[in-house]
Structures are given as C-alpha cells and as structure tokens.
Amino acid sequence: MITELLQEEKKELLNGFTIDDIGDDHLFTGLETPMKKDAFKLSDGEKKDKIASLFSEIMDVMGLDLTDDSLKGTPKRVAKMYIDEIFSGLNPANKPKVALFDNKYQYNQMLVEKNITFYSNCEHHFVPIIGKAHVAYISSGKVIGLSKLNRIVQYFAKRPQVQERLTNQIAEELKAILNTEDVAVIIDAKHLCVSSRGVKDDASATVTSYFGGKFNNQEKIVELQNTLNY
Numbered sequence: 001m002i003t004e005l006l007q008e009e010k011k012e013l014l015n016g017f018t019i020d021d022i023g024d025d026h027l028f029t030g031l032e033t034p035m036k037k038d039a040f041k042l043s044d045g046e047k048k049d050k051i052a053s054l055f056s057e058i059m060d061v062m063g064l065d066l067t068d069d070s071l072k073g074t075p076k077r078v079a080k081m082y083i084d085e086i087f088s089g090l091n092p093a094n095k096p097k098v099a100l101f102d103n104k105y106q107y108n109q110m111l112v113e114k115n116i117t118f119y120s121n122c123e124h125h126f127v128p129i130i131g132k133a134h135v136a137y138i139s140s141g142k143v144i145g146l147s148k149l150n151r152i153v154q155y156f157a158k159r160p161q162v163q164e165r166l167t168n169q170i171a172e173e174l175k176a177i178l179n180t181e182d183v184a185v186i187i188d189a190k191h192l193c194v195s196s197r198g199v200k201d202d203a204s205a206t207v208t209s210y211f212g213g214k215f216n217n218q219e220k221i222v223e224l225q226n227t228l229n230y
C-alpha cells in the first residue's frame with residue numbers, strides 16, 4: 001500500500017518536476033497548512049496510540065531492539081511530544097485566545113516585539129527550524145498584550161512548517177486580530193535540514209519578511225531594520 005502510494009507520488013508532477021527532481025529544494029505551496037478534511041476525526045489520545053504503534057514499527061524496521069530499557073518508552077514519548085508539544089499548533093483548539101485593549105496611551109507609532117525565539121520543524125524533513133521572529137504593528141485603536149504576540153508565533157511554529165508560510169500565517173493572524181493591515185513580520189532562522197544533513201552548511205540562515213500596509217514603505221522598512229539592528 002505504502003509502496004503504491006510512493007510510486008503514485010513519483011509520477012505526480014509539481015510545476016513539471018517530480019518529487020525526486022525537487023529533492024531538497026523546498027516548495028511553498030500556499031498560506032494554509034495542507035490538512036485533511038477529517039484531520040480531527042481521531043481524538044488526541046487515539047492519535048497518540050496510533051503514532052506510538054507506527055513509530056515503533058519504524059524503529060523496528062531500522063533494526064532497533066524495542067525491548068531494550070532505553071528504547072522501549074520512545075514510541076510513546078515521540079507520540080506524546082508530537083501531539084501535545086511540537087505539533088500542537090495543528091489543532092485550532094490550541095490557538096491562543098487573545099484579548100484586545102483600548103489604546104489608552106494614544107501611542108500611534110510602531111510597536112516592535114523582537115527576538116521571539118521559536119522552535120519549529122521543517123515539513124519536508126521533520127527536523128528542527130530554530131530561529132527568531134520579530135513582529136511589529138501600528139495600532140488601529142486597539143492594542144494586544146505583548147505576551148500574546150509571542151504566543152501567536154509559538155502557535156504557528158508548532159506545526160510542520162516552511163518558513164515562508166510561517167511568516168505569512170503569523171502576519172495574517174495579526175492582521176485579523178488587530179484589525180489592521182499595518183503589521184510586519186521578520187523571521188531569521190536556521191534549518192537543521194540544511195546544517196545537519198544535505199549540504200551541511202552550518203553558517204547560513206534564512207530570512208523572510210512580510211510588510212503590510214504602512215510597513216510596505218521604504219522609510220518604514222529602514223526604521224524597522226534600524227530598530228532591529230539588521
């Protein structure tokens with residue numbers, strides 16, 4: 001069954017290239033994380049049981065001895081970590097609840113929350129993406145608690161991701177919550193699929209950005225870059 005699926009996939013073309021042609025070149029297909037319609041048919045508990053059993057099969061196929069004291073708890077640990085922690089952002093039920101406050105201080109310049117550290121995972125290799133997000137907005141009358149900016153970043157980071165989508169998902173969420181186009185997101189991250197394997201480049205980092213509304217302006221971008229020391 002799985003072999004059939006893989007063969008099907010090989011025939012399927014993406015922009016004229018096969019999956020094998022594309023290899024390590026990451027593709028960004030859209031704003032929404034590609035999810036199945038019935039993604040939440042199983043409960044979290046059922047998902048963990050299934051992942052634990054499938055992961056023990058992967059370990060078994062690789063020849064690992066699952067009766068070894070050090071290894072026998074691994075499948076369950078991995079399943080729990082996937083659902084409760086590193087991929088918890090797939091479930092909309094885990095989206096942070098955000099309260100807005102009136103902009104009592106009448107502060108109408110940009111607010112920048114910088115160096116928000118996040119850990120995500122590359123959806124092409126399932127290895128970590130480690131980076132910093134800088135987010136900025138100009139109030140349209142309401143303000144948001146600063147820790148919420150951090151939580152929104154963490155929520156979208158806790159999915160299998162590509163950096164471009166992570167950047168845009170954070171920006172779209174901020175625009176919707178803050179009811180303004182005036183948001184900016186800059187992400188500077190290291191991809192372990194680039195540094196620990198593949199081309200093994202430990203020095204490179206990837207920077208992506210979103211400049212909406214008043215931020216989509218050369219002067220504002222320079223002001224933001226100066227604030228961030230970029």
Ligand SMILES: [Zn+2]
Binds near residue numbers: 125126
């Ligand atoms: Zn990757």
